[in-house]
Amino acid sequence: MRFSGRYFVYIIVIICLLPIAELIIEAVSYSDSGFRHIYETVLFSYITNSVILTIGVVVLSSLFAIPAAWFVARYHFPMARYFSWLLMLPLALPSYVMAYLYIDWFDYTGPVQSLVRYLFGWQNQSDYWFFSIRSIGGAIFVLALSLYPYLFLLAKTAFSCQTRQYEQAAMLLKASPMRRFLKISLPLCWPAIIAGISLIAMESLSDFGAVQYFAVQTLTTAIYDTWLNLGSLSSAAKIALVLLVVIMCFIWLEKQSHKKELTALANQLSSAKKRLVGYKKYLVFLFCLVLFLLAFLLPFIQLVYYAFVYFKSAFTPRFIEISLYSFLIACIVSVACILISLLITILSRYAKKQMLVISQHLSNFGYAVPGVVLAIGVLILLTKIDYLINDITMFLFNAEVGLILSGSVFAISFAFVVRFLAISNNTFSSRLENIPSSIDNAATMLRHSPLRMFLSVHFPLMKTALIAAFILIFIEVIKELPAALILRPFNFEMLSTYVFQYMSDEMIEQASLGALLITLLSLVPLLWINRLLNNKTEQ
Structure with missing residues (x-):
């Protein structure tokens, strides 16, 4: 299991790096x-x-x-x-x-x-x-x-x-x-x-x-x-x-x-x-x-004034629909990042392989890349895969399936996972570093398997980190604008693109409520981080 899990991590890291690799190849080759x-x-x-x-x-x-x-x-x-x-x-x-x-x-x-x-x-x-x-x-x-x-x-x-x-x-x-x-x-x-x-x-x-x-x-x-x-x-x-x-x-x-x-x-x-x-x-x-x-x-x-004055015109069924879709994508991306990061960080701790540590650092690279740059890389990669899929279906069934990856919500979700995986990686890594290795040694002496060790020892100690990672990634997905603008499918909006489009058209009455919602959601991690800093100072 450890062997297959380790190589699964390597595959994930390679997938995360592929958009940047494709961007570089496209830029220097053509x-x-x-x-x-x-x-x-x-x-x-x-x-x-x-x-x-x-x-x-x-x-x-x-x-x-x-x-x-x-x-x-x-x-x-x-x-x-x-x-x-x-x-x-x-x-x-x-x-x-x-x-x-x-x-x-x-x-x-x-x-x-x-x-x-x-x-x-x-x-x-x-x-x-x-x-x-x-x-x-x-x-x-x-x-x-x-x-x-x-x-x-x-x-x-x-x-x-x-x-x-x-x-x-x-x-x-x-x-x-x-x-x-x-x-x-x-x-x-x-x-x-x-x-x-x-x-x-x-x-x-x-x-x-x-x-x-x-x-x-x-x-x-x-x-x-x-x-x-x-x-x-x-x-x-x-x-x-x-x-x-x-x-x-x-x-x-x-x-x-x-x-x-x-x-x-x-x-x-x-x-x-x-x-x-x-x-x-x-x-x-x-x-x-x-x-x-x-x-x-x-x-x-x-x-707040604009949102209050124009509440009736801003609180429309379309606004509710866009907000729900944005929250759904944010939840999916947050859960995906958490699951991938758990696999990477736990295997890095248990297996203690230098290659796993390097892979963890490489998987953080997407967060350092601007959203607009990453979006172009994702678009290049998924477009090539779409063309390949269409060539295969045309050869086998004499029919094309269309842009099932680059022209769907998958493109946005994939870009967000690559971009924000570093948040959950760093959150879990910092938490695991605070757990003494003697606890692992004691569990090993009791002949606990890595899975049982994680479920009975590490997971209870990481609940706060899990919640923190979910909140931080959720908010980042809601706020991200450039990648969402480039990768959104036709007739599809995220909350950030919805607000930006109306503000660009100087229609504040439609954008005010969405902008206020993004701001209020973004206040949550800031106040939470401040509370943590104050607690550390007091200690």
């Missing part, structure tokens, strides 16, 4: 005039926009996250305890939803410019200057508000783990607070900051919904437009390969920073917080409050 035209005309502008967008989001996110993390981790000020988790909530709000709301506010017909015209008596746009929200600057601002929590969480943890000995020595040398921060605290936190910046850069490059709505042409939108408008999988694969190479560089950087971070923070004691007094505590409170208002509370209140 040439067409479509990509040549893209290369000669607009590819440079796609790359330039992607670079500008990424740098802008990284810089602005750092200006938001690093000061907030420093204040929350090292100082007492009004509501500091609440800001430690309130400033993480923007992750629950999809970036394309936030993009729509900010455009709705700052566009020419929005409340901000309308108020400006009313106050100053201006009649039209020629009477005054106002920045264009539908620009790369607007996209940078919104994505920074949406993504800064990645850096905030890592930096806050790193600042909290720093010892006060270096800072106290600097105080004896009469160094100013700013100098102590720049010369001591920030360099010690640099590995965590690099890791957070890498995550933000990867998310910025992978974003599709927000940049599409801001009309910013990046590599991600180029992949989608090339497939949708030109119908060229080969050209889309070539652009996707360029994006994949850039993403891999950031992944390598993040891994290197993570290793250094573990070394830098090892054996260090958490520092005592200092109490701010006078006007400083109000300035810090105001900074955190404004950041929370702009990044989450105001957009969330606006979304």
